[in-house]
Amino acid sequence: MLDASTSVCGINDDGLKLCTSITELNAMNNHKITTCAPFARSLKILNASGTCGIDDLGISSCTSIVELYAAQNHKITTCVSFARSLIKLNAVGNCGIDDNGIKLCIFITALYAANNPKITTCVPFARTLIHLDARGTCGISDIGLIKCNMIKALFADGNQKITSYKNLLNFYKQSKAIKFA
Numbered sequence: 001m002l003d004a005s006t007s008v009c010g011i012n013d014d015g016l017k018l019c020t021s022i023t024e025l026n027a028m029n030n031h032k033i034t035t036c037a038p039f040a041r042s043l044k045i046l047n048a049s050g051t052c053g054i055d056d057l058g059i060s061s062c063t064s065i066v067e068l069y070a071a072q073n074h075k076i077t078t079c080v081s082f083a084r085s086l087i088k089l090n091a092v093g094n095c096g097i098d099d100n101g102i103k104l105c106i107f108i109t110a111l112y113a114a115n116n117p118k119i120t121t122c123v124p125f126a127r128t129l130i131h132l133d134a135r136g137t138c139g140i141s142d143i144g145l146i147k148c149n150m151i152k153a154l155f156a157d158g159n160q161k162i163t164s165y166k167n168l169l170n171f172y173k174q175s176k177a178i179k180f181a
Contacts, residue, residue: 001045005030007030007032007051011033012032012033013032013033016033019038019039021039021042023043023044023045025039028047028050028052029051030052031051034053035054035057036061036062037058044064044065045067046062046065048070048073048076049070050072053075054075056076059081059082060081062081063085065079065086066087067086068082070089070095070096071092071112072092077098079097079105083102084104086105087107087108087109089102089108089111091111092116097116098118098119099118099120105125107125107128108128110129111131114133114134114135114138115137117137117139118139120139120141122145123146126146126147127150130152131153132154134155134156136157137158140161
C-alpha cells in the first residue's frame with residue numbers, strides 16, 4: 001500500500017514510473033499523480049478522491065481495480081476499463097461518474113453515491129448490490145432500484161426520490177439497517 005495522499009506529498013508521476021507492482025494506491029488530494037499506467041495490471045484498490053490529478057486517461061489501462069474511491073473527483077467519469085472487476089465504488093458528491101460511466105459494471109456490491117445527482121440507476125448491478133448509500137441529492141429513485149432485491153444496507157436519508165419499499169422485500173426480511181428521513 002502506497003499512501004501518497006495530500007498535496008504536500010512529494011510523490012509524483014516520475015517517482016512512480018518504475019513501480020510496476022503497486023496493488024493499492026492512496027493518491028487522494030495529490031494533484032501531482034496523474035497516471036496509474038506503470039502499475040495498471042497490479043492495481044486493485046485506488047483512492048483518487050478530491051483534488052487528485054488522476055483522470056479517465058490516467059486509469060484507462062487499469063483492468064483489475066476492485067475498489068475505486070473517486071469522491072469529489074470530477075475528472076474521473078468512467079469505470080469501463082475495469083468494469084468486470086469493480087465491486088466497490090465511492091462516487092460521492094461532485095464526482096464525474098454518472099450512469100453511463102458505470103453501465104458495464106455488473107458486479108458492484110457496494111455503491112456510495114450520496115449527493116451525486118448524476119447516478120440515477122442501480123439496474124446494471126441490481127443482482128449483486130448489497131450496500132447502497134443514496135443519501136441527500138443522489139439521483140437514485142424508486143425506478144433506479146428496480147430489481148435490486150439483494151440489498152441488505154440502504155442509506156437514503158434526505159433523498160426525496162426514494163419513497164417505496166416495494167423493490168426491497170429481501171432487504172426487509174434480512175436487515176434493519178434502513179435509514180430514511
